[in-house]
Amino acid sequence: xIKDEEKQTGTLTRRASMADYLSPQVRSIKPSGIRRFFDLxxxxxxxxxxGVGEPDFVTPxxxxxxxxxxxxxxxxxxxxxxxxxxLREEIGIYLKREFDVAYDPxxxxxxTVGGSEAIDLALRALISPGDEILVPEPCYISYSPITALxxxxxxxxxxxxxxxxxxxxxxxxxxxxxxxxxxxxxxxxNPTGGIMTYExxxxxxxxxxxHDLIVISDEIYAELTYGSKHVSFAxxxxxxxxxxxxxxFSKAFAMTGWRIGYACGHPELISAMLKIHxxxxxxxxxxxxxxxxxxLRNGMDEKNRMVESYNQxxxxxxxxxxxxxxxxxxxxGAFYAFPSIAGLGVTSEEFATGLLNEHNVAAVPxxxxxxxxxxxxxxxxxxxxxxxxxAIDRIGQYVRKLKEN
Amino acid sequence: MNERKMQILExxxxxxxxxxxxxxxxxxxxxxxxxxxxxxxxxxxVIVKYATVVNWSKVEDExxxxxxxxxxxPERGRGFEGIAERxxxxxxxxxxYLMSGAYDLLVEVQGKTLKDVASFVSNKLSxxxxxxxxxxxxxxxxxxxxxxxxEEREDDHRLLVSP
Numbered sequence: 344x345i346k347d348e349e350k351q352t353g354t355l356t357r358r359a360s361m362a363d364y365l366s367p368q369v370r371s372i373k374p375s376g377i378r379r380f381f382d383l384x385x386x387x388x389x390x391x392x393x394g395v396g397e398p399d400f401v402t403p404x405x406x407x408x409x410x411x412x413x414x415x416x417x418x419x420x421x422x423x424x425x426x427x428x429x430l431r432e433e434i435g436i437y438l439k440r441e442f443d444v445a446y447d448p449x450x451x452x453x454x455t456v457g458g459s460e461a462i463d464l465a466l467r468a469l470i471s472p473g474d475e476i477l478v479p480e481p482c483y484i485s486y487s488p489i490t491a492l493x494x495x496x497x498x499x500x501x502x503x504x505x506x507x508x509x510x511x512x513x514x515x516x517x518x519x520x521x522x523x524x525x526x527x528x529x530x531x532x533n534p535t536g537g538i539m540t541y542e543x544x545x546x547x548x549x550x551x552x553x554h555d556l557i558v559i560s561d562e563i564y565a566e567l568t569y570g571s572k573h574v575s576f577a578x579x580x581x582x583x584x585x586x587x588x589x590x591x592f593s594k595a596f597a598m599t600g601w602r603i604g605y606a607c608g609h610p611e612l613i614s615a616m617l618k619i620h621x622x623x624x625x626x627x628x629x630x631x632x633x634x635x636x637x638x639l640r641n642g643m644d645e646k647n648r649m650v651e652s653y654n655q656x657x658x659x660x661x662x663x664x665x666x667x668x669x670x671x672x673x674x675x676g677a678f679y680a681f682p683s684i685a686g687l688g689v690t691s692e693e694f695a696t697g698l699l700n701e702h703n704v705a706a707v708p709x710x711x712x713x714x715x716x717x718x719x720x721x722x723x724x725x726x727x728x729x730x731x732x733x734a735i736d737r738i739g740q741y742v743r744k745l746k747e748n
Numbered sequence: 749m750n751e752r753k754m755q756i757l758e759x760x761x762x763x764x765x766x767x768x769x770x771x772x773x774x775x776x777x778x779x780x781x782x783x784x785x786x787x788x789x790x791x792x793x794v795i796v797k798y799a800t801v802v803n804w805s806k807v808e809d810e811x812x813x814x815x816x817x818x819x820x821x822p823e824r825g826r827g828f829e830g831i832a833e834r835x836x837x838x839x840x841x842x843x844x845y846l847m848s849g850a851y852d853l854l855v856e857v858q859g860k861t862l863k864d865v866a867s868f869v870s871n872k873l874s875x876x877x878x879x880x881x882x883x884x885x886x887x888x889x890x891x892x893x894x895x896x897x898x899e900e901r902e903d904d905h906r907l908l909v910s911p
Binding site: 375377380381384385390392394395396397399401483484485533655656658659662705707728729732 | 759763766770773774775776903904906907908909910911
């Protein structure tokens with residue numbers, strides 16, 4: 344690093360290594376624990392993986408075909424920065440119909456490169472250095488690093504298995520300081536499968552109002568709930584203007600690789616995000632937007648079929664874990680089970696590593712998802728019934744062995 | 749057909765070896781209810797058979813299959829039933845459909861060789877009095893049958909572990 348006095352005196356010390364060129368923010372970010380597991384697992388044969396955070400369905404053919412046709416028709420240009428008017432319009436109709444929240448497609452909807460970009464844009468648009476960003480954990484791994492990149496301070500709010508990993512007003516309040524600005528919500532939850540009902544949300548909305556917080560609500564798993572329909576935070580009384588709703592096509596329509604997501608919110612917030620978006624990525628991929636439009640217009644039957652299939656496998660994996668003696672709270676959303684492996688005398692990390700090395704089953708140790716994750720294992724049930732059954736069998740053998748020791 | 753039975757059929761259609769207990773777990777239904785429903789459907793011949801879908805082109809002594817369009821004169825009082833039965837009772841005949849359009853029955857015939865099938869058509873099928881004409885089409889390759897794709901495809905392109 345160049346020291347300030349050297350700058351002032353005009354002398355220059357050469358940087359010792361390439362790393363010295365990197366910004367302190369980037370250097371402060373730790374590589375994701377998931378990445379480590381990916382490296383451990385990759386290249387190995389005969390692995391059953393419960394570690395995948397995406398659907399096991401290929402994008403329905405009619406959606407793929409719509410994009411193929413668009414290419415044939417030469418739809419290869421930029422679209423308007425905010426996304427094609429047709430897609431924004433359709434997103435508006437969809438959100439009103441399914442989640443009872445109304446947005447003006449012209450000013451309040453922004454199509455992004457996956458939900459991930461929308462989260463990045465929202466945080467960059469909102470954070471001033473030193474602002475505290477409240478993140479209920481265990482949660483998706485990106486929020487804290489992106490917050491740190493913008494100079495924000497992530498503040499974890501632990502959630503617990505005994506509360507079905509729901510966020511409670513008490514623990515939220517306990518984490519609020521005068522510097523708190525943003526609350527990031529991710530329900531249905533990756534990795535816990537926890538959801539929030541209308542009754543669960545109301546006390547949270549009250550705290551948000553009292554403390555004048557802005558909410559980034561990552562509702563990427565909104566379509567994947569089992570039992571009760573997802574309640575969008577933006578649909579709660581008085582919350583729409585305080586909420587940036589983030590969602591996308593990856594999980595509901597099995598479209599992860601297309602990278603199409605969106606953000607909806609107050610026009611001033613969306614236009615600020617659009618400003619960053621237009622300078623950084625210009626627009627989301629044209630042919631992927633066309634595919635997304637087809638998914639919204641004609642993809643609901645296929646989507647329902649996929650959700651039903653996840654639901655069947657959810658019951659199978661939860662029952663499986665309970666049968667082999669692991670406590671497993673009932674996940675009511677997303678496609679993850681989050682069984683407890685506490686009391687076996689090993690950390691999550693050790694458990695997952697041993698499971699991979701000795702039994703060829705990959706799953707993600709809970710500690711990578713932040714506070715409250717230790718002692719759990721994230722297991723995706725977006726895999727075939729046969730493989731789930733086999734994986735449970737192997738995990739059972741491993742658990743029995745650990746218990747004997 | 750009630751909804752529960754439909755759900756059970758969907759799951760068995762995907763894999764006939766699934767046990768009643770497994771299906772019960774997947775549907776969050778009592779195992780006894782699932783067992784009962786399956787027994788009923790077997791009884792009622794809704795579930796006809798638990799057969800294996802075979803890709804015969806993988807087997808060394810490959811078989812020859814033809815689809816034959818058959819025009820027939822229906823019988824008074826029995827329509828196509830009697831003649832269809834006379835045809836489908838032959839073991840060489842794998843399936844028979846009554847069709848709308850330019851011909852009446854679509855008959856799937858399987859034999860060891862091309863000659864076998866040709867001989868079946870000329871010696872058994874065509875000589876039936878009610879049969880007016882036949883048109884034989886040999887199947888060159890089977891891509892998909894009953895919703896099952898025969899090509900071996902690597903369908904899981906996902907990374908082993910992802911966020």
